[in-house]
Amino acid sequence: NAGPDAGLQVRGISRSFGGLKALDSVSLGVRPGEVLALIGPNGSGKTTVINVVTGLYPAEEGRIVLDSEDITRLKARRITELGVARTFQTPKTFPGLSVAEHLFLAKRLQPPGQVVGEDLDPWVRRLLKLGGIDPDDPRMMARETGQLGHGQLRFLEIAMAIRHSPRLLLLDEPAAGLSQIEMQGLEQVTRELADLGIAVIVVEHHLDLVTRLADRVVVLELGKVLWEGRPDELMDAEAVRVAYLGG
Ligand code: ADP
Numbered sequence: 001n002a003g004p005d006a007g008l009q010v011r012g013i014s015r016s017f018g019g020l021k022a023l024d025s026v027s028l029g030v031r032p033g034e035v036l037a038l039i040g041p042n043g044s045g046k047t048t049v050i051n052v053v054t055g056l057y058p059a060e061e062g063r064i065v066l067d068s069e070d071i072t073r074l075k076a077r078r079i080t081e082l083g084v085a086r087t088f089q090t091p092k093t094f095p096g097l098s099v100a101e102h103l104f105l106a107k108r109l110q111p112p113g114q115v116v117g118e119d120l121d122p123w124v125r126r127l128l129k130l131g132g133i134d135p136d137d138p139r140m141m142a143r144e145t146g147q148l149g150h151g152q153l154r155f156l157e158i159a160m161a162i163r164h165s166p167r168l169l170l171l172d173e174p175a176a177g178l179s180q181i182e183m184q185g186l187e188q189v190t191r192e193l194a195d196l197g198i199a200v201i202v203v204e205h206h207l208d209l210v211t212r213l214a215d216r217v218v219v220l221e222l223g224k225v226l227w228e229g230r231p232d233e234l235m236d237a238e239a240v241r242v243a244y245l246g247g
Contacts, residue, residue: 005068007031007199008053008168013062015052022048024223025062030199030216032167035190037210037231038203040220046203047089049220050170054086055079066168085166089173089203091153095146099133099156102145106160123193124159130185131155151182158186162193169193171202175209187213207234 008030015023023045030036038046051057053064055076064072071079093102103124125135131152134140145153154174161169171190175183183206190213194200204210210217211231219227219240227240234240 003068005065007034007067008201009063009065010049010053011063011065013049013052013059013064015048015057015059021223023052023059026220026223026225027062028218028225028228030168030201032197032199033194034215035194035200035202035213037214037217038201038220039205039207039210039217040226043222044220045223046220047172048223050086050172050201050203053079053168053170054084083165083167084170085161085164085168086170087154087157087161087172087174089176091150091157093145093148093153093157096144098142098144099128099148100141102156102160103163106163123162123189127155127159127162127189130182130189131159150177151179154178155182155186158189162198166198168199168201171200171204173203173205175204175206183209210234 010026010028012025012027013023014021014025026045026049028036028038028049038049040046048057052059055071055074055078059072062072063070066082066084069082071082074082097105128135131154132149133152133156145156148156154177158171158174174186174190178186187209190200190202202213211234214231217227217229217231217234218225227237229237
């Protein structure tokens with residue numbers, strides 16, 4: 001699907017928790033091959049965007065369209081099957097299962113790839129290596145994830161997310177807790193995955209990383225889109241400076 005509607009389009013979605021409007025008519029889009037950075041202060045609704053798009057918390061208003069298909073009311077499981085993959089702010093794994101078992105499960109639980117049409121196994125291997133996990137070392141692959149370090153978990157989680165060639169990849173603060181070298185690896189591999197035709201949304205606090213990696217930036221504040229533009233315009237945007245950087 002290379003048409004004008006290719007990729008993800010979020011149109012006017014709202015979501016409340018109790019009396020709190022976490023998302024208030026948010027619209028944004030990301031096309032295949034594009035990296036969109038979602039930034040904004042804590043509590044501005046970034047993770048909720050990911051949770052709503054993936055069907056974890058359905059939107060109360062608005063529409064979510066993936067490659068021309070309306071996915072607004074679909075169940076999370078179905079949205080995953082359509083090729084939407086995510087990672088979590090804190091990597092979610094099963095501490096008693098091994099690295100190999102995680103990759104096996106990720107492949108079993110996800111449907112065959114939809115878009116990229118390419119076996120991403122080489123990328124899985126690369127991600128593991130970047131995370132300090134040697135895919136050719138059986139002892140390493142047999143290690144339970146409860147024994148892994150933070151960076152290793154992070155890269156394993158991304159490897160699991162791409163195990164079945166998603167069309168949309170949602171990364172929630174992937175650089176948090178990574179070393180400088182790990183961050184560079186993450187940056188490079190994210191760019192390369194986008195270049196394969198995956199649409200990528202990355203929630204990120206590191207503005208230097210955002211500037212280098214993102215094609216476009218959306219700034220959220222109190223559940224609304226405050227600003228949207230190119231990363232090189234970000235620092236010149238008065239509204240962004242005031243709200244996000246404190247002046
Ligand atoms: P961000 O990712 O930008 O830090 P979030 O999307 O996590 O912000 O949260 C936006 C707002 O919605 C916050 O005020 C948060 O407390 C609230 N919120 C998010 N998820 C829930 C939930 N499951 N239950 C209640 N409140 C929530």
